Structures are given as C-alpha cells and as structure tokens.
Amino acid sequence: VSFARCLTDTTKIAALLLAIRVLDIRLGLGALAIAMAIGGVLSAAKVAETMSVKITSMNHGQGFAANLATGVLVILASVYGLPVSTTHVSVGALAGIGLTQRKANIKVLRKIVLSWVITLPCAAFTAAFVWWLTARF
Numbered sequence: 570v571s572f573a574r575c576l577t578d579t580t581k582i583a584a585l586l587l588a589i590r591v592l593d594i595r596l597g598l599g600a601l602a603i604a605m606a607i608g609g610v611l612s613a614a615k616v617a618e619t620m621s622v623k624i625t626s627m628n629h630g631q632g633f634a635a636n637l638a639t640g641v642l643v644i645l646a647s648v649y650g651l652p653v654s655t656t657h658v659s660v661g662a663l664a665g666i667g668l669t670q671r672k673a674n675i676k677v678l679r680k681i682v683l684s685w686v687i688t689l690p691c692a693a694f695t696a697a698f699v700w701w702l703t704a705r706f
Contacts (some may be wrong), residue, residue: 574655
C-alpha cells in the first residue's frame with residue numbers, strides 16, 4: 570500500500586508544484602510543505618482512527634486481504650493513469666470486508682460516503698469564489 574500510495578501522491582505533489590510555479594521554487598516548496606502539514610495536523614489522526622477501528626473489526630488475514638486489494642487496485646489505476654485516492658480505495662476494501670462479515674459500522678460508512686459526496690461541490694464553489702476574487706483584483 571505504501572508503494573501504491575507513492576505512485577498516486579507523487580503525481581499530486583508534482584501537479585501542485587507546477588501550479589505554484591509562479592512563486593519562487595523555495596517559496597512554492599515551503600507553501601506545499603505547510604499545506605501538507607496543516608492537513609496532517611487537522612485530520613490525519615481522525616482519518617487513521619476511523620479507518621483502523623471504526624469501520625469494522627477484522628482479524629490479521631482480513632486486514633492483509635484489505636491491504637492487498639488496496640495495493641493492487643491503486644497500482645493498476647496508476648498504470649492506466651486513472652486518478653484514485655488510496656484512502657478511498659482502502660476505505661472501500663475495509664467496508665467490503667466488514668459488509669461480507671456483517672460487522673461493518675453502517676453509521677460510520679454513511680458519514681464517510683456523505684463526506685465524499687459533499688467534498689466535490691464544496692471544492693468547486695470554493696475554487697469559483699477564489700477565482701472570482703482574484704479576477705476582480
């Protein structure tokens with residue numbers, strides 16, 4: 570999974586570096602590092618806790634199966650140039666294990682799916698607003 574994550578996250582970071590090329594490269598790298606650190610501080614622990622204990626309980630073999638499925642799917646997506654989130658794929662694998670064992674926490678899965686659905690329009694509106702602000706000045 571770590572190798573697969575690098576395949577997808579490296580391209581995201583490269584894209585961000587290209588997007589902030591208007592800045593000095595050191596300033597751009599600094600802005601990128603700060604943004605990643607803020608994201609990690611604000612939600613990494615909560616995401617890790619949700620994925621590790623709140624979606625479902627499982628044994629070591631099931632955990633291995635979920636990680637293997639995540640790794641294979643993310644690597645295949647990277648080979649074919651498909652943009653996927655390692656976290657989303659991993660949550661799907663964990664949910665699949667939980668659903669087949671009838672141990673999935675449906676309430677938690679519902680919240681996760683709702684957050685995924687809400688993210689896209691929120692990002693679109695935020696980007697449109699930022700563009701509108703910058704176009705005015």
